[in-house]
Amino acid sequence: MTSSSQPSAPFVAKKLTKAYPGHVALKGLNLEIPDGHVVGLLGRNGAGKTTLINLACGLLLPTAGACTTLGRASGDLDTPELVRLGVVQQDARFLEWMTVRQQLEFNGAFYPAWDLKREQRLLADLELDATRKIAQLSTGDRQKLAIMLGVCHHPALILLDEPVSALDPIARSKLLSFLIDLIREDGSTIVISSHLLSDVEKIIDWVVCLDAGELAVSAPFDELQETYAEWVVTAQAGDLPAVFSEPFVLAWEGNARQARLLVRTAGPAVAAFRERYRAEVTARSLNLDQLFPLLIKERRTAG
Amino acid sequence: MPPLLLINYHNGVPVYRQIMDQVKFQIATGVLPAGSELASTRALSAELSLNPMTISKAYGFLEREGVLERRRGQTLVVRAVAPADLEANKLDPLRQHLATAAVMARQLGISRERALKLFRETLDSSTS
Numbered sequence: 001m002t003s004s005s006q007p008s009a010p011f012v013a014k015k016l017t018k019a020y021p022g023h024v025a026l027k028g029l030n031l032e033i034p035d036g037h038v039v040g041l042l043g044r045n046g047a048g049k050t051t052l053i054n055l056a057c058g059l060l061l062p063t064a065g066a067c068t069t070l071g072r073a074s075g076d077l078d079t080p081e082l083v084r085l086g087v088v089q090q091d092a093r094f095l096e097w098m099t100v101r102q103q104l105e106f107n108g109a110f111y112p113a114w115d116l117k118r119e120q121r122l123l124a125d126l127e128l129d130a131t132r133k134i135a136q137l138s139t140g141d142r143q144k145l146a147i148m149l150g151v152c153h154h155p156a157l158i159l160l161d162e163p164v165s166a167l168d169p170i171a172r173s174k175l176l177s178f179l180i181d182l183i184r185e186d187g188s189t190i191v192i193s194s195h196l197l198s199d200v201e202k203i204i205d206w207v208v209c210l211d212a213g214e215l216a217v218s219a220p221f222d223e224l225q226e227t228y229a230e231w232v233v234t235a236q237a238g239d240l241p242a243v244f245s246e247p248f249v250l251a252w253e254g255n256a257r258q259a260r261l262l263v264r265t266a267g268p269a270v271a272a273f274r275e276r277y278r279a280e281v282t283a284r285s286l287n288l289d290q291l292f293p294l295l296i297k298e299r300r301t302a303g
Numbered sequence: 304m305p306p307l308l309l310i311n312y313h314n315g316v317p318v319y320r321q322i323m324d325q326v327k328f329q330i331a332t333g334v335l336p337a338g339s340e341l342a343s344t345r346a347l348s349a350e351l352s353l354n355p356m357t358i359s360k361a362y363g364f365l366e367r368e369g370v371l372e373r374r375r376g377q378t379l380v381v382r383a384v385a386p387a388d389l390e391a392n393k394l395d396p397l398r399q400h401l402a403t404a405a406v407m408a409r410q411l412g413i414s415r416e417r418a419l420k421l422f423r424e425t426l427d428s429s430t431s
Contacts, residue, residue: 037356038354183354205354282403285315287312
């Protein structure tokens with residue numbers, strides 16, 4: 001576990017804004033990444049995920065507002081913080097003329113806590129040949145190397161930007177279970193951005209969803225799963241209405257006989273609903289692929 | 304005792320709920336009798352590649368509900384309950400399934416009598 005002198009949130013953003021010429025990537029973001037969680041950083045293309053990760057590790061500086069990483073302003077990170085931070089970027093750069101082993105030794109030399117056993121285990125698990133020249137690696141193998149360079153020094157905070165997108169299904173699932181080992185062994189906080197929602201939903205316990213540079217939601221994953229549901233409504237007598245005006249109904253499709261509704265869980269409201277429309281209701285849970293568009297939609301209608 | 308937990312990550316049911324339901328089911332079916340030890344959070348996390356936070360949450364709720372209790376040390380064990388309560392607990396999972404079946408029967412417009420008859424027939428055919 002991380003030392004108790006650290007503030008509880010390993011990353012904090014306050015009114016964090018990042019503007020590029022002609023484009024604002026993050027708009028006054030307020031966010032705390034909770035300690036010891038596996039956080040899924042979700043959002044559509046251009047939502048600000050990569051910008052946020054680059055700000056958190058000091059590769060970019062805020063246009064306005066501020067952010068701190070492991071207790072220090074993210075732009076001023078120095079050795080004490082950097083040895084406890086692991087970053088896996090989308091397009092990692094290596095010393096192309098080196099072999100995998102040379103690059104690992106080169107990076108490892110910077111970190112007193114570099115773990116050769118973990119390095120060995122990952123090489124074997126991810127089936128990466130350490131004698132290969134980096135210039136000759138496939139996209140997937142480059143991604144594996146980037147991951148190894150980001151986690152072998154027992155970081156307290158790990159930021160992974162689309163780490164699994166180029167991996168095949170078996171390497172993906174091995175990597176995901178390895179990330180679980182990391183929280184168990186090191187108590188690390190892990191932030192993982194991905195488009196592959198069905199992959200990350202196996203390991204995340206917290207969801208941070210960005211939409212157009214703003215925070216759509218930051219909440220425990222299971223709380224979101226219990227907040228939203230899908231109802232299949234079947235008319236028992238008479239027709240279903242063309243419009244459902246209940247405030248907890250977020251979307252619907254269907255006809256007079258049967259409709260599929262996306263709802264913010266209404267709990268006791270089910271009975272009243274059933275009564276009112278003289279209909280049967282079957283409730284189903286939503287997985288992350290189904291939840292994601294709802295989270296975006298909710299922010300847009302609220303904002 | 305190997306934990307026989309099967310987690311479905313894509314049905315949207317929170318994983319901690321799935322763990323709770325399956326532990327309760329194993330208790331109701333006698334797979335986990337009173338006093339039996341549960342795998343530690345750490346061991347279960349390693350075995351199933353499950354987020355330890357999720358397992359702690361499930362165990363925490365089961366402890367608060369009085370299903371599990373903590374022994375001296377850290378070990379969680381199945382709490383002993385009165386035989387009558389154990390019998391009553393067995394009905395819970397079946398009740399849930401029947402509730403779903405009841406909704407489906409009404410959606411399909413199947414009469415009470417026909418549905419009851421079908422349940423009886425199903426019971427009989429699966430015991431023969």
